[in-house]
Amino acid sequence: MIKVTGGTLRGRALPAAVPEGVRPTSSRAREALFSIVGQDLEGVSFLDLFSGSGLLAIEAWSRGARPVSAVDRAPRSLAAIRQNVAALGAEVEVVSGDVGAVTRGADLVYLDPPFADDIAAWIVRVAPLAGAVLVAESRAGAGVPDSAGALPLEGVRRYGDTQLAVYRSR
Numbered sequence: 001m002i003k004v005t006g007g008t009l010r011g012r013a014l015p016a017a018v019p020e021g022v023r024p025t026s027s028r029a030r031e032a033l034f035s036i037v038g039q040d041l042e043g044v045s046f047l048d049l050f051s052g053s054g055l056l057a058i059e060a061w062s063r064g065a066r067p068v069s070a071v072d073r074a075p076r077s078l079a080a081i082r083q084n085v086a087a088l089g090a091e092v093e094v095v096s097g098d099v100g101a102v103t104r105g106a107d108l109v110y111l112d113p114p115f116a117d118d119i120a121a122w123i124v125r126v127a128p129l130a131g132a133v134l135v136a137e138s139r140a141g142a143g144v145p146d147s148a149g150a151l152p153l154e155g156v157r158r159y160g161d162t163q164l165a166v167y168r169s170r
Contacts, residue, residue, distance in 0.1 A: 002055060005030050006039060007062030009088055014053060016083040019076035022052040025112065025137060029159040030059060036157070036166055037108060037133055041065035047106035049099045049126060050113045054081035054092065060108070061090045069093040071102055105129035112137040123148050123165070134167040 002014045005027050018024055025033075033056075038044075042064035048057035051070035061068045070081050070092050078096050085092045095102070099113070099122075109130040113122050119138035127134060127149030134148045140158050144165040147153060151167035 002053070003027070004055075004059055004062050004088075006034055006059065007064065009058065009062035009090065012088055014055060014058070014084045015087045016053065016080040018053050019074065019080050021074075022077060022080075023115070024053055024055050026159060026162065029137070029162050029164060030056070032157060032159060033110075033135060033164060034059070034063060036164070037135065039063060041108070044108055045106035045131070047071070047102070047104075047109045047129060049102065049109065049111045049129075051081055051094075052077050052112070054084045054094070056110050056112070057081075057092045058084060058088060058090045060110075061092055065108070066091070067093065067106075069095055069104075069106070071095040071097065071099055073098050100125060102126070102129060105131055107131045108133045108135070110135050110137070115139040115142075119143075119165075120145050123167070127151065127167075130167065132169050136165045136167075138163055138165070 046060040046065035057070035148167040
């Protein structure tokens with residue numbers, strides 16, 4: 001059972017089963033993420049790319065982010081995201097499509113492609129979508145660029161087999 005770790009939905013479980021092949025972000029990494037970017041996201045727009053179960057989008061909405069969008073193309077993931085959003089009453093736009101075709105950005109962009117993908121290439125590709133912060137989740141030890149467009153690398157933090165690369169405007 002996966003639970004929301006903060007905000008108005010703190011402690012609520014996601015009702016939909018995690019789709020096969022989806023790797024939900026651990027609670028440790030999620031808590032660290034929101035310690036880094038802020039617990040209160042009031043007025044911050046949020047874009048969750050490769051959303052999987054919708055967990056990060058729901059977490060951001062629970063912490064005040066508006067508007068929030070979750071993007072995925074896998075039918076099982078989209079069904080799970082829609083079920084989770086509806087059951088929890090989160091106002092999250094669910095976008096069906098290829099992450100590479102997204103053109104509308106947000107203040108904070110969360111990027112979590114499959115670990116087998118080249119994270120550096122994805123960071124470069126989606127960098128123009130991030131207004132102030134881009135956080136890229138990947139397997140620990142994956143190489144990341146020193147900047148994502150105009151956003152310099154603030155740091156890389158490791159949580160077990162996962163790392164978060166944080167790019168933020170200064």
